[in-house]
Amino acid sequence: MSANGRTAGWLWPLAGLVSGGAGLGTSWLASNALHVRAWPLVAVAEWVIRHTPGGVAETAIQRLGHHDKPVLVAVILALLALLFAGLGAAGRRTWWIPLIGFLVLAVIGGLAVADERAQGGHGQIAVIVGLVTWMGAWVFLLPEDGREPAADRRALLRIGLVAGAAVVVGVAAPYVGRGRRAVDQARTRLRLSGVTRPVAPSGADLGLAQPWATPTGRFYRIDTTLSPPAVDPAHWRLRIHGQVERELTLTFEELLARQRTQAWITLNCVSNPVGGDLIGNAWWSGVLLKSLLAEAGVKPGADAVLQTSADGWTCGTPLDALTDDRGAMLAVAMNGEPLPIDHGFPVRTVVPGLYGYVSACKWVVDLEVTTIDKAVGYWIPLGWAVEGPVKLASRIDRPTSGEVVQTGDYTIAGVAWQQETGIVKVEVSVDGGSWVQAELGKVPSDATWVQWRAVVPLTKGHHQVQVRAVNARGETQTPVRRDVVPDGATGWHRVDFEAS
Numbered sequence: 332m333s334a335n336g337r338t339a340g341w342l343w344p345l346a347g348l349v350s351g352g353a354g355l356g357t358s359w360l361a362s363n364a365l366h367v368r369a370w371p372l373v374a375v376a377e378w379v380i381r382h383t384p385g386g387v388a389e390t391a392i393q394r395l396g397h398h399d400k401p402v403l404v405a406v407i408l409a410l411l412a413l414l415f416a417g418l419g420a421a422g423r424r425t426w427w428i429p430l431i432g433f434l435v436l437a438v439i440g441g442l443a444v445a446d447e448r449a450q451g452g453h454g455q456i457a458v459i460v461g462l463v464t465w466m467g468a469w470v471f472l473l474p475e476d477g478r479e480p481a482a483d484r485r486a487l488l489r490i491g492l493v494a495g496a497a498v499v500v501g502v503a504a505p506y507v508g509r510g511r512r513a514v515d516q517a518r519t520r521l522r523l524s525g526v527t528r529p530v531a532p533s534g535a536d537l538g539l540a541q542p543w544a545t546p547t548g549r550f551y552r553i554d555t556t557l558s559p560p561a562v563d564p565a566h567w568r569l570r571i572h573g574q575v576e577r578e579l580t581l582t583f584e585e586l587l588a589r590q591r592t593q594a595w596i597t598l599n600c601v602s603n604p605v606g607g608d609l610i611g612n613a614w615w616s617g618v619l620l621k622s623l624l625a626e627a628g629v630k631p632g633a634d635a636v637l638q639t640s641a642d643g644w645t646c647g648t649p650l651d652a653l654t655d656d657r658g659a660m661l662a663v664a665m666n667g668e669p670l671p672i673d674h675g676f677p678v679r680t681v682v683p684g685l686y687g688y689v690s691a692c693k694w695v696v697d698l699e700v701t702t703i704d705k706a707v708g709y710w711i712p713l714g715w716a717v718e719g720p721v722k723l724a725s726r727i728d729r730p731t732s733g734e735v736v737q738t739g740d741y742t743i744a745g746v747a748w749q750q751e752t753g754i755v756k757v758e759v760s761v762d763g764g765s766w767v768q769a770e771l772g773k774v775p776s777d778a779t780w781v782q783w784r785a786v787v788p789l790t791k792g793h794h795q796v797q798v799r800a801v802n803a804r805g806e807t808q809t810p811v812r813r814d815v816v817p818d819g820a821t822g823w824h825r826v827d828f829e830a831s
C-alpha cells in the first residue's frame with residue numbers, strides 16, 4: 332500500500348473499529364450456533380450486574396425498568412467502539428498494540444463466560460472465535476509495508492470488505508439457532524400436569540458418590556446428531572401406522588390427554604464397556620405404548636415396530652417389549668421436567684430391558700408396526716445385533732481405579748443391573764479370594780439398577796477387587812470378556828487399588 336500523497340490518519344481508528352466489530356459479530360454468531368446461553372458480551376454485562384452493589388443495581392432497575400440489561404449492553408458496546416477506535420489509533424505507532432488490547436478484552440470475556448452458571452465449556456469457543464477474528468482482521472487491514480496507509484482505494488477496499496462481512500455476520504447472527512431457542516422457550520413454558528418430582532424410594536440409595544437416581548445433568552447422552560432436532564411441541568405429530576386396524580396421528584395435546592404413567596427406569600447403551608458409565612436411572616413420565624398400540628389395533632402377524640425420529644434415526648423394537656407388562660412408554664418428562672432437548676424433547680421412547688439402540692428413540696415421530704425382518708434400524712447394517720436385550724452386568728464405583736484407601740474395614744460398593752430380569756445377588760472377591768455377598772439396596776421394580784455394598788478387611792498394600800451379579804433366573808454373570816459389538820459387553824469388572 333503506497334502513500335499517494337495525503338496520508339489519512341483516520342483510517343487507523345476506522346480499521347480498529349471495523350476489526351473490533353467483526354470479532355463481536357463472529358463471536359455472537361458462534362454463541363448462537365453453539366447454543367451458548369450468553370454471548371460473551373452479554374456474559375460481561377451479567378457479570379457487571381451480579382457484582383454491582385445492591386443499592387446501585389436497585390436504583391438502575393427502578394430507573395430503567397426491565398431494560399437494565401439491554402441498556403448496559405448498549406453502554407458496553409459504545410465503550411468498546413471507543414476502545415476499538417483508540418486501539419486502532421495506537422496501532423498507527425506500534426502495530427501490535429491492538430493485538431494486546433484484543434487479547435485483554437478476550438480474557439475479560441472468557442472470565443465472564445467462565446463465571447456464568449449452567450454454561451458448558453463451549454462458551455469459550457465463542458470467545459476464541461471473536462479473538463481470532465479481531466486479530467485476523469487487524470493484521471489484514473495493516474498496510475503491507477508498515478507505513479502510513481493512504482486514503483487509497485486498496486486500504487478503503489479492505490476496510491469495506493471486512494466491514495461488509497461484519498454486517499452480514501451481524502445480520503445473520505440473530506437468526507442462527509433461532510429454531511432451537513424458540514423450542515427452548517416452548518419447553519420452559521410447558522406445564523405438564525400429573526408429572527411429579529423424582530423421589531427415590533427409601534432404601535434404594537446406599538449413599539454412594541454415584542446416586543441411585545441419576546440427575547439429568549449427569550445422565551449420559553448418545554445420539555448420531557451433530558445438533559439435536561428442534562421440535563416444537565405445537566407441531567409435533569406421532570403417526571402410528573403399518574399393520575394396524577386404525578392408523579393414528581396424535582398431537583402433543585392428544586398424547587397428553589391419554590392416561591399417564593410414571594416409573595423409575597434405568598437406560599443403558601449397548602456401547603457401554605465393562606465398568607463404563609453409559610447408564611443412568613431416571614424418573615420417566617409418559618403414556619404406556621401398550622395402550623396406544625391397543626388403540627391402533629395391532630394386526631396378527633406383526634412382531635416389531637420400526638421407530639423413526641424427527642432427525643431420521645431409526646430403530647426396530649420387538650413388539651412384545653412394547654406390549655407386555657414391563658411398562659414401555661412414550662416419555663414426555665424426565666426427572667419431573669419436560670424432556671431436555673438433548674434427551675428427546677418433546678417425546679421419546681423408553682423401554683425397560685432393551686439397550687437404547689433398539690428401543691429408546693428420542694424425538695420420536697413415527698411408529699410403523701411391521702415384522703422384525705423389515706424393522707431394520709440405523710445400527711443394524713453397521714454390525715450390531717437385531718435384538719438388544721440388556722445383559723447381566725455389575726460395576727464397582729468404590730474404590731476407583733488406583734485409589735489409595737485406608738487399611739482395615741472398607742466398604743466396596745457399586746451397581747448391578749439387568750432390567751426386566753432383576754438382580755438377586757451381588758458378590759465381590761478381593762485379591763482372588765472367596766466371594767463375599769454384598770448387601771443390596773431396595774428397588775421399586777426390575778426396571779432399575781440396584782446399588783450394592785460389601786465391607787471387607789484390607790491389609791496394607793496393593794489390592795484387586797472383582798464383582799459378579801446373579802439374576803432372578805439364577806444365572807451368574809459370565810466372567811468371559813466380550814467386546815461391546817455386536818450385542819453388549821460381558822465380563823466381570825475389576826478395580827486395582829492401594830490400601831495404606
Ligand SMILES: Nc1nc2c(c(=O)[nH]1)N[C@H]1C(S)=C(S)[C@@H](COP(=O)(O)O)O[C@H]1N2
Pocket residue numbers: 550551552553554555556598599600601640641642644673674675686687688691692693694
Ligand atoms: N433419534 C435418536 N434416538 C436415539 C439415538 C439416536 O442416535 N438418535 N441413540 C440411541 C441410543 S444408542 C441410546 S443408548 C439412547 C441414549 O439416550 P440418552 O441420550 O437420552 O441417554 O438413545 C437412543 N435414541
Ligand SMILES: [Mo]
Pocket residue numbers: 553599600601602686687688
Ligand atoms: Mo446406545
